[in-house]
Structure formats: C-alpha cells, structure tokens
Amino acid sequence: MIKTAKDIFSEFLTRKGLRQTKQREQILDEFLAAKAHFTIDEFYNILKKRDQSIGSATVHRNLRLLCEAGLAEEIKIGSGKARFELTFGQPHHDHLICLKCGRFIEVFDNQIEILQGKLAEANDFLPQKHKLEIYGYCRQCR
Amino acid sequence: MIKTAKDIFSEFLTRKGLRQTKQREQILDEFLAAKAHFTIDEFYNILKKRDQSIGSATVHRNLRLLCEAGLAEEIKIGSGKARFELTFGQPHHDHLICLKCGRFIEVFDNQIEILQGKLAEANDFLPQKHKLEIYGYCRQCR
DNA sequence: GGTAATGATGATAATTATTATCAATAGGAA
DNA sequence: TTCCTATTGATAATAATTATCATCATTACC
Ligand SMILES: [Mn+2]
Ligand SMILES: [Mn+2]
Ligand SMILES: [Zn+2]
Ligand SMILES: [Zn+2]
Known part of the structure; x- marks a missing residue:
C-alpha cells in the first residue's frame, strides 16, 4: 500500500508526539x-475563506x-517573502524566474x-541541498 | 588609463545628476x-567607528x-538579512555555503x-543573471 | 466514558529588517 | 555668494516573522 501525504504527515505528528488538530488537517488539505x-499570506487568505477564525501564527x-x-x-x-511548494512525490527541480x-x-x-556534485567535492564540501535560480524574461515578457 | 571603482562611482553620480557627499566617499572607501x-549592519558598525554621526538609512x-x-x-x-559583495573587477562566481x-x-x-544558458534557451527564456548556492558542510565542519 | 495533563491555538506584543517622511543641511551650478 | 534641490539623519512606518500567554482541545490514562 502506497503512502499518501496525509499518511506521512500523520505519522510524522505521532512520531514527534504532536497532536492531530482541525487546523492541521485544514492546512494540509489546502x-x-x-x-x-x-506566499504565506496568499495561503493564509485561502484558509480564511474556509475558517474565518484561523490564526496567521498557526499557518506560519x-x-x-x-x-x-x-x-x-x-x-x-528576491522580495524576501517566503514561498512554499509541495515536494512530496515531486521530483527535484530548479527555477527560471x-x-x-x-x-x-x-x-x-x-x-x-x-557537475554541482563534482564542484562541491573538489572543494572538500559535503553538499546537502542547493538552489539554482535563473532570473530573466519569459517567452511572454521578453 | 584604467578606471578605478572610484572613477566608476563618480561618473555614475554625475551621469545621474547625483551629488558627491562626504558620506558617499566614506561608504565607498569602506x-x-x-x-x-x-551584512548591512556589520558594515554600518564599521562606518560608525569612522563617523559616529552617519545614519543607517544613508548606508542602506x-x-x-x-x-x-x-x-x-x-x-x-537563508536568514533574510541582505549581504553585499564587491563585483567590480571581480569575475562572476557562485557560492558554497x-x-x-x-x-x-x-x-x-x-x-x-x-549548461545554464542552454537550459534557459530550451525554455524560451532570456537569462539576465542567476544564483547558484550549494548548502552543506565545509572541510572544517563535516 | 470521564478526566487530568499538556500540546495547540489565536490574539497580541515583540522583534527584525527595511523603507518612507521630513525638516535641516550642504553640494554645486550660475 | 546665492539659490535650488539632493541628501542626510532622526524618526516613524511598514512588512514579515516570531514570542508570549491565557484559553481551548486532544489524547493518554483510569
Ligand atoms: Mn517549483
Ligand atoms: Mn562571493
Ligand atoms: Zn514573464
Ligand atoms: Zn563550515
């Protein structure tokens, strides 16, 4: 049987001794x-439509x-505002922005x-993750 | 005759109709x-040693x-705090952090x-700049 | 099922980084 | 020197996130 994202989160909560709450379920669903x-506030606004009482600290x-x-x-x-994306079940990728x-x-x-791995190795560096972002103009905007 | 960073900045100011000020000279020197x-506040603290009266908004x-x-x-x-580095006269490079x-x-x-250039091209994307950061552990810390 | 322990929530305040405002100052063209 | 206005620094404002804490709700235990 294959694990869903909900299974993963549920098991994670149990493993950490954390509780299942209505808010956590809503947040995972959305x-x-x-x-x-x-961005967090884009997401927060979506959640508020569903549950007016949810707090922004809870979303964070x-x-x-x-x-x-x-x-x-x-x-x-750039802007400094944090953005999030789903990674479960998604292959690693980088971004053109x-x-x-x-x-x-x-x-x-x-x-x-x-080549990134080799570059790290050549510098005695043990890579854990990386971020490659290429900034420029997309087809519609160039 | 080869242009120094001071020449570049001075010409830039003139071209933009901006003024040479004591603070701008101090900032460029440091x-x-x-x-x-x-980080900005590391830099601000260095500047304050030289000129107690300089304002942080001016540094920004x-x-x-x-x-x-x-x-x-x-x-x-990561931290969200902005950092700066000299690029004039320095070749482009990326970072292991x-x-x-x-x-x-x-x-x-x-x-x-x-390969980055090819990747952009393959997506009809006109690259302007990029950021490659590899996070991991250095020789001393692994 | 009932209940106590404690983790989670949401309102609010605090913090952190940066930017805007504005009166006073000073660069620099004439 | 005069005058215009860009620049400065103090301060307030903004923006994003995090800490605090009284109250609430989940869950382990009886
Ligand atoms: Mn993505
Ligand atoms: Mn560098
Ligand atoms: Zn575009
Ligand atoms: Zn290290």
Whole structure:
C-alpha cells in the first residue's frame, strides 16, 4: 500500500508526539490543493475563506512543520517573502524566474546536478541541498 | 588609463545628476576595504567607528546605489538579512555555503554556466543573471 | 466514558529588517 | 555668494516573522 501525504504527515505528528488538530488537517488539505510557489499570506487568505477564525501564527507554524515532515520546501526569492511548494512525490527541480511577470518555470538538468556534485567535492564540501535560480524574461515578457 | 571603482562611482553620480557627499566617499572607501558577504549592519558598525554621526538609512540607500552603479551585488541567503559583495573587477562566481559555520566558498564552473544558458534557451527564456548556492558542510565542519 | 495533563491555538506584543517622511543641511551650478 | 534641490539623519512606518500567554482541545490514562 502506497503512502499518501496525509499518511506521512500523520505519522510524522505521532512520531514527534504532536497532536492531530482541525487546523492541521485544514492546512494540509489546502496545501495539497494549492498551486506551487505561494506566499504565506496568499495561503493564509485561502484558509480564511474556509475558517474565518484561523490564526496567521498557526499557518506560519504549520507550514514550517510541513517542511520538517519533508512534504514542503521553502523558497526565498528576491522580495524576501517566503514561498512554499509541495515536494512530496515531486521530483527535484530548479527555477527560471521572470523578472517582469514573476512566473516560475520549473526545470531540471541532470548534467548540471552532476557537475554541482563534482564542484562541491573538489572543494572538500559535503553538499546537502542547493538552489539554482535563473532570473530573466519569459517567452511572454521578453 | 584604467578606471578605478572610484572613477566608476563618480561618473555614475554625475551621469545621474547625483551629488558627491562626504558620506558617499566614506561608504565607498569602506566598501572597497571590507571583506565580502558582509551584512548591512556589520558594515554600518564599521562606518560608525569612522563617523559616529552617519545614519543607517544613508548606508542602506548608498549600498543600493553601489549596486545600481554596478560595483556591488546583493546576496540574499537563508536568514533574510541582505549581504553585499564587491563585483567590480571581480569575475562572476557562485557560492558554497556552510550550514554550520556560515563560511562562503567562492566557486566557478564554466561548464555549469554554459549548461545554464542552454537550459534557459530550451525554455524560451532570456537569462539576465542567476544564483547558484550549494548548502552543506565545509572541510572544517563535516 | 470521564478526566487530568499538556500540546495547540489565536490574539497580541515583540522583534527584525527595511523603507518612507521630513525638516535641516550642504553640494554645486550660475 | 546665492539659490535650488539632493541628501542626510532622526524618526516613524511598514512588512514579515516570531514570542508570549491565557484559553481551548486532544489524547493518554483510569
Ligand atoms: Mn517549483
Ligand atoms: Mn562571493
Ligand atoms: Zn514573464
Ligand atoms: Zn563550515
């Protein structure tokens, strides 16, 4: 039987001695339905439509929990505002980011990944993760 | 005759109709002497030793001006705090960043640069700049 | 099922980084 | 020197996130 994101999060909570709450369920539901690269307040506004009483601190706290559980990843681009995306079941990728319209284009180049590993190794460096962002103009905006 | 960073900045100011000020001269001096990847407040503290009266808004404003003039570049890493480094006369490079001690290791791999260009092209994307950061553990910290 | 222990929530305040405002100052063209 | 206005520094404002804490709700235990 294959594990769903809900299974993963539920097991993560149990393992950490954390509790299942209505808010955590709502947040996970909306997170799985949301489009990638959202900002916290975009996400917070979606959640408020469903539950007027939810607090922004709870959204912050639980998005970070989703990251800890390995389901989400934080992306920090120029503005400083944190964005998140689903990583569970998604292959690793990097981003082309349009300077005009803000679009994120997801890309992957295995050759670059390999060369990055070699570059780290050549510097006695043990890589854990990386961020490659290419800024420029997309087809519609160039 | 070869242009110094001071020449570049001076010409930039003239071209933009901006004024030469004591603060701008101090900031450029210390910027050229500073070690790379400093945060604004690290830099601000250095400047205050020289001129107790300098304001932090002035430092912010003028570091951004140095970027506009093409002498500096802003680096935003995890913490959200902006860092700057001298780019004038320095070849382009990327960074390995130690998760434990915070060290920045400067690296360059031409093959990666070329593949990045191809990756952008394959997506109808006109690249302007990029950021490659590999996070992990340096020799001393692994 | 009932209940106590304690983790989670949401309102609010605090913090951190940066930017805007504005009266006073000073660069520099004429 | 005069005058215009860009610049400065103090301060307030903004923006994003995090800490605090009284109250609430989940869960382990009887
Ligand atoms: Mn993505
Ligand atoms: Mn560098
Ligand atoms: Zn675009
Ligand atoms: Zn290190």
